[in-house]
Amino acid sequence: MKRQSELPVFAQGLSRIRSAFQASMSPASRCKHPGALLDTLQHWSDSYLRSDDVCISAHRSLADLGYTQSPLSVSMPEQLTALAQVSGLFSDQGVVQLRRACYQLEAGSSTSSWIISNRTRAATESSTLVREMMNSRAFLLAxxxxxxxxxxxHPFLRARSQVNYFYPPQVHDAKAQIGMWHTDGTSFVLNIVLSEPDEYDGGAFVYFDGPVEHFDVEDLGQHVRSCPVSTSGDAVYIYGSRVFHGVRPLTRGRRMSLVLSFHCPYSPEDVNKFWHLASDDGVLKTIRPWFRLQRDLARPASDQYQSMGIAPITFADLASTKVSR
Ligand SMILES: O=C(O)CCC(=O)C(=O)O
Ligand SMILES: [Fe+2]
Structure with a gap:
């Protein structure tokens, strides 16, 4: 039986191109409080990680989701995580600092009827904590x-990090504050929920349990799964470009999440399409960074790590790590 999903699907195909032009003209670039200090000036410390206690549950590989071909030449679908619930990644102090940093970034957020309507892009540029965390070798190993x-x-700065702020939708705009069904422009995405479950109702992270080619919003059947989050600092990791996902509307409170995107430096492949990026930030703002991205993607992995000032992370590091699942 066909069942209408309560979440709309974000623009695809030609309407994606239309939304790129709309984004170029929309007032979304106007932030809530221009000039506000967005940085808590807090430094990152690797002690904010609890790497030994990380628990990964509900782990699904791309193969489990039904992919037979790998989108990445260096790994098989069985080796690539499609989705995982992650808890215990951060210490209590780490969660406190991340929450503070992301609260503060809300002053720089902007709103539009977008996939995620209220958000602050390029959080690494405004927050010392988030920037240093993403450049930490210990964090990247986790x-x-x-x-x-x-x-x-991810080398594309505006896609690298984003803080989402969800509130209950306003009646006058059905799409406002809804995390619509979408795939991400980036592939390796860590969605860290920074609100306590008692701070909001609704807002479940949902995903489609199947390859993107099978996704039909009018016939989702039994393929929608949700990922409950039991405390702030818990995260949902997804292979964002290959997993349809969304966030259900809130009915109370506020839900804040920090979404971080990564790139595999051992493969020049990147799924980002110009129009996907431009639909987020507008055509003009995307042109120069797009060319820079093409150059960055072609750099050897060792250069990419070196430019961050850290020793390269390799597949051997993967073999030498243990995870409780
Ligand atoms: O807030 C979340 O948990 C996920 C949001 C999301 O899918 C996105 O920002 O692309
Ligand atoms: Fe997403």
Whole structure:
């Protein structure tokens, strides 16, 4: 039986191109409080990680989701995590600092009827804590264990990090504040929920349990799964470009999440399409970074790690790590 999903699907195909032009003209670039200090000036410390206690549950590989071909030449679908629930990644102090940093970034957020309507892009540029965390080798090793491949922060700055702020939708705009069904423009994505479950109702992270080619919003059948989060600092990792996902509307409170995107430096492949990126930030803002991205993607992995000032992370590091699942 056909069942209408309560979440709309974000623009695809030609309407994606239309939304790129709309984004170029939309007032979304106007932030809530221009000039506000967005940085808590807090430094990252690797002691904010609890890498030994990380628990990965509900782990699904791309093969489990039904993919037979790998989108990445260096790994098989069995080795690539499609989705995992992650808890115990951060210490209590780490969660406190991340929450503070992301609260503060809300002053720089902007709203539009977008996939995620209220968000602050390029959080690494405004927050010392988030920037230093993403450049930390210990953090990248923790993400490697979850993802199944060595990663670097995504070279496209505006896609690298984003803080989402969800509120209950306003009646006058059905699409406002809804995390619509979508795939991400980036592949390796860690969605860290920074609100306590008692701070909001609704807002479940949902995903489609199947390959993107099978996704039909009018016939989702039994393929929608949700990922409950039991405390702030818990995360949902996804292979964002190959997993349809969304966030159900909130009915109360506020849900804040920090979404981090990574790139595998051992493969020049990147799924980002110009129009996907431009639909987020507008055509003009995307042109120059797009060319820079093509150049960055072609750099050897060792250069990419070196430019961050850290020793390269390799597949050997994956073999030497243990994870409780
Ligand atoms: O807030 C979340 O948990 C996920 C949001 C999301 O899918 C996105 O920002 O692309
Ligand atoms: Fe997403």
């Amino acid at each position: 993400v490697l264990r979850i993802a199944g491949v060595p990663l670097v922060p």
